[in-house]
Amino acid sequence: MSGPTRNPRRNLSRALTRIADADVTETLAQQDDLAPPSLPRIGVTGAPGAGKSSLIARLAQRRKAASGRIAVLAIDPTSPLSQGSILGDRIRMDAIADDPDIFIRSIPSRRAHDGLADNTADLLNAMEGHGFDEIILETVGVGQAEYTIRTLVDTVVLVLVPESGDAIQAMKAGILEMADIYVVNKSDLPGADLMAAEIENVASRERGDGWTPPVIRTARNDEDGFRALDAGITAHATWRAGHTDPDATRRARARYQAQGLIARRVKEVLDEEGADFLDKGQRDLFDALVARLGPDSGD
């Protein structure tokens, strides 16, 4: 990783590290340098160990043939102390780690309770303007995370595995209405056909927007599955271009990001203040908090 041709990657890597560690004030200061979001974003989500990283490694190789340079961001839910799964993601994606057209970065999901980092939106924005053509985001889906990803990416791929009770869990959580593409991964394991049929049943119900999510079986040694997934993503992108309003997407992301920044700032203030600050009625506490957030807060 040296020489002038790799510098854009190094710059991006540094930018991501800065953003991963930034507080709200630093985050806002960095926003000014960012290119406006324009790259297609694919979100790959699913339970821990569903095979997301392995699948992304194969997918990225296919996507780059059609789309060009690919950036992969993996939000890692494990403790930043252990770094266990960060290594895991790297090993899974080893096949593409040295590919000059594919950039991979794993970031610990600090303060996250939904499988996403509180700064995922900032990290995604930072990946704009570094010469990539497409972004793939890996997140661990733990129920509600899928709803959030929906706002941040253009195509949501939900990775399920046979015999895990995943499909039932996903249906209970209402997630099966949230994905644009369903993948039954590890289809070499028993139960894949049954599971695919179950999901197809649910997925074929009218979603209200006219897109019928495909159900695609993938497995480690089955190129046909990855080819179908690649084609499914392209088909969804084409459909989306004719059926969604880019302004609405942009505004939904702006809204999500603004809410996230405020929530982070509130948490920062509450962490900074002592116990006294909390010893008030809700109304006074709210007013005091708003005053602290305002421009005259003195920090």
Ligand SMILES: Nc1nc2c(ncn2[C@@H]2O[C@H](COP(=O)(O)OP(=O)(O)OP(=O)(O)O)[C@@H](O)[C@H]2O)c(=O)[nH]1
């Ligand atoms: N049987 C089978 N195992 C697979 C397949 N793909 C991946 N695995 C295994 O599943 C395990 C998890 O794979 P990962 O790619 O790390 O899964 P992940 O969803 O990224 O995991 P986290 O990031 O930790 O949530 C590894 O032991 C893989 O070798 C497959 O197609 N078939």
Ligand SMILES: [Mg+2]
């Ligand atoms: Mg992974």
